[in-house]
Amino acid sequence: MSEQNLPLPGHPHIAYRDNTLYVEGVALPALAREHGTPLFVYSKQWMLDALAAYQRGFEGRDALVCYAIKANSSLGILRVFAEAGCGFDIVSGGELARVLAAGADPAKVIFSGVGKTRAEMRQALAAGIACFNVESEAEIDVLNAVALAEGRRAAISVRINPNVDPKTHPYISTGLKGNKFGIAHDRAVAIYQHAASLAGLQVVGIDCHIGSQITEAEPYLEALERVLDLVEAIEKAGIPLHHLDFGGGLGIDYNGDTPPAADALWQRLLARLDARGFGRRRLIVEPGRSLVGNAGLCVTEVLYTKPGEEKNFCIVDAAMNDLPRPAMYQAFHRIAPVVSRQGGQALTYDVVGPVCESGDWLGRDRALDVQAGDLLAVLSAGAYSMAMASNYNTRGRAAELLVSGDRATLIRRRETIEDQLRSERLGD
Ligand SMILES: Cc1ncc(COP(=O)(O)O)c(C=O)c1O
Numbered sequence: 175m176s177e178q179n180l181p182l183p184g185h186p187h188i189a190y191r192d193n194t195l196y197v198e199g200v201a202l203p204a205l206a207r208e209h210g211t212p213l214f215v216y217s218k219q220w221m222l223d224a225l226a227a228y229q230r231g232f233e234g235r236d237a238l239v240c241y242a243i244k245a246n247s248s249l250g251i252l253r254v255f256a257e258a259g260c261g262f263d264i265v266s267g268g269e270l271a272r273v274l275a276a277g278a279d280p281a282k283v284i285f286s287g288v289g290k291t292r293a294e295m296r297q298a299l300a301a302g303i304a305c306f307n308v309e310s311e312a313e314i315d316v317l318n319a320v321a322l323a324e325g326r327r328a329a330i331s332v333r334i335n336p337n338v339d340p341k342t343h344p345y346i347s348t349g350l351k352g353n354k355f356g357i358a359h360d361r362a363v364a365i366y367q368h369a370a371s372l373a374g375l376q377v378v379g380i381d382c383h384i385g386s387q388i389t390e391a392e393p394y395l396e397a398l399e400r401v402l403d404l405v406e407a408i409e410k411a412g413i414p415l416h417h418l419d420f421g422g423g424l425g426i427d428y429n430g431d432t433p434p435a436a437d438a439l440w441q442r443l444l445a446r447l448d449a450r451g452f453g454r455r456r457l458i459v460e461p462g463r464s465l466v467g468n469a470g471l472c473v474t475e476v477l478y479t480k481p482g483e484e485k486n487f488c489i490v491d492a493a494m495n496d497l498p499r500p501a502m503y504q505a506f507h508r509i510a511p512v513v514s515r516q517g518g519q520a521l522t523y524d525v526v527g528p529v530c531e532s533g534d535w536l537g538r539d540r541a542l543d544v545q546a547g548d549l550l551a552v553l554s555a556g557a558y559s560m561a562m563a564s565n566y567n568t569r570g571r572a573a574e575l576l577v578s579g580d581r582a583t584l585i586r587r588r589e590t591i592e593d594q595l596r597s598e599r600l601g602d
């Protein structure tokens with residue numbers, strides 16, 4: 175099957191009409207003409223549908239979906255989730271400032287991450303966030319001291335490392351013994367006892383996040399059992415836990431992947447929670463990728479085609495600084511023509527960017543019928559693309575558009591060279 179005939183993962187919100195690719199009701203060629211390329215375009219409805227799958231899964235339960243904004247922290251995206259009533263999972267003071275700027279309710283914000291600074295702790299305490307997910311004994315002591323100095327009590331969950339293999343790329347697994355995240359399972363009760371004895375802290379929950387782009391239910395089920403074993407042990411030690419946070423990590427379809435739908439996954443997890451008597455406990459989840467990943471694509475223009483000695487290259491104006499996942503994880507993103515040619519001759523290309531690195535590729539061995547000036551769409555680019563974009567090679571970051579029905583709204587203008595030079599000085 176040629177690339178352009180593959181079913182598009184954003185369907186029905188990202189689909190061809192008369193051979194032209196649309197995001198909801200908006201045709202991509204007109205957007206590219208108006209805003210230039212590379213250009214990220216997101217479907218608002220896709221995000222709301224993805225959120226609705228979690229909400230369906232939790233119907234009748236006490237649950238809070240905290241969007242993990244590291245996946246895509248653009249203000250226009252955060253606003254969609256804030257208006258839909260979501261909470262947010264943040265990992266820095268910068269992310270806290272972003273969610274507040276987007277209108278988030280601080281009482282629905284949780285703060286994860288292994289390296290929170292004292293300044294970030296003060297900032298989050300002053301904002302009145304719901305909970306810190308602490309990741310080490312050392313952090314517990316520092317947070318306690320900061321809270322006491324500020325005359326406050328910090329609500330905490332401790333992140334447990336359940337030592338479960340999420341069967342994902344090694345760089346994005348987080349719940350194995352060898353990963354830097356969380357505290358060891360067998361130290362958990364003692365650490366909870368210590369935390370509960372500190373006047374600056376209020377123990378409210380337990381947290382676990384085992385990795386990202388997880389495409390099976392089993393690692394979640396395994397982690398759940400281990401977390402619940404610990405909840406029983408911690409509560410037996412006299413420390414009640416108000417909420418259970420199972421993190422994020424649910425995968426999306428990049429290349430025919432078939433992760434469970436959020437509601438189907440939670441049906442299975444809730445059945446286990448019910449069976450073990452925890453089904454009425456407050457639940458928190460921290461999905462990132464599964465709420466935005468397939469809502470977005472990146473439109474790029476073909477600059478040159480070039481036959482190489484061993485390969486043909488399709489050189490486009492998007493690069494590893496815009497879409498770092500292929501370079502970082504050898505990740506696969508579908509690449510589809512924005513206007514598909516009928517009956518042409520496809521050649522096999524490596525789709526590469528202009529950055530001076532051999533690792534600057536977006537897709538390898540792709541069958542494409544293209545020529546200079548054509549537009550391509552790099553799909554599944556809603557998560558961990560713009561959020562990880564850089565200025566490498568002094569390339570300005572791309573513009574972003576949010577589409578809702580027939581309307582496209584610019585949510586980030588293209589970065590200019592003036593933007594990039596503004597914070598720099600020539601020196602003495
Ligand atoms: C603590 C924490 N929560 C949530 C997420 C979101 O993960 P994902 O985008 O895979 O749902 C991450 C990233 O993996 C994370 O580190």
Ligand SMILES: N[C@@H](CCCC[NH3+])C(=O)O
Binds near residue numbers: 244346386387499558
């Ligand atoms: N950046 C990774 C996911 C990391 C998740 C962060 N905890 C990716 O693109 O797949």
